[in-house]
Amino acid sequence: MKKIFTAILFIFLLALQSQAATVSGGISKVDLTNTNRVVDAATNAPIGNAKVSLPKYNYSTYTDEYGGFNIGNVNGPTIMSVEKEGYRPFSLTINDTIAARPMVLGIQKSNIADIVIASDVFHLGDDNYSEHSSGAGTFRLRSNGPYFSKTFMLNSDAISSNNYLVIGSIIGVDTLMARSMGQNKIVNSYASPPEIYFNGAKIAEIHLNGDNQKIKIPKNLIRANQQNEVTIKAGRNLMQTAYVDYDDIEIANLSIISE
């Protein structure tokens, strides 16, 4: 049975009020109404000096004291990531429509139990992809090959809590479901879904592109006080039988969180 993972977004794409917002200290800053901002998801407090990156454009900037930041024009889907010490890595798939409006991004404080597996953007596949793919035009990074694998320690607390693998953002998935949802414009082919393995056992398939996909890690697979391993395998173009054509995807921010 195939599973669909609902994207849970810890973000607020709120239209900003037309009135000038008041920030801490009673200082008003009129241009906040038209500015993208990074705030604390719990308190709404502005977060300064957060790094905002668009890897596709090799662009990065830092938020000002009001949490404000600017990005230039974007074309098509692209991953935007936000990094700030003490906070969980955050990423969001944006496009020209989203980028044209002010964005308020609520980022969450990190937990001592969080494990960041990858905080950057990496590409899986073979660098051979259709211009109609849901990631086409976005892939800037050379492929790391069809597999990604990383080992990390889990302590004994991991057994007593619920653990999730969180994929910050994923683009380029060209499954039948992604196609039927209008995530790409490919008419004559589709791919098998990327597969997620934990300590060698398949725990999920990714059928859709999106942000913050949470995958529960079965407790019986967890090795406490030992190395554990996450592996992601790219899907394959199911209409190409003459050779193996991996479905090229890009992933930003992989982490393990426990709740």
Ligand SMILES: [Ca+2]
């Ligand atoms: Ca390919």
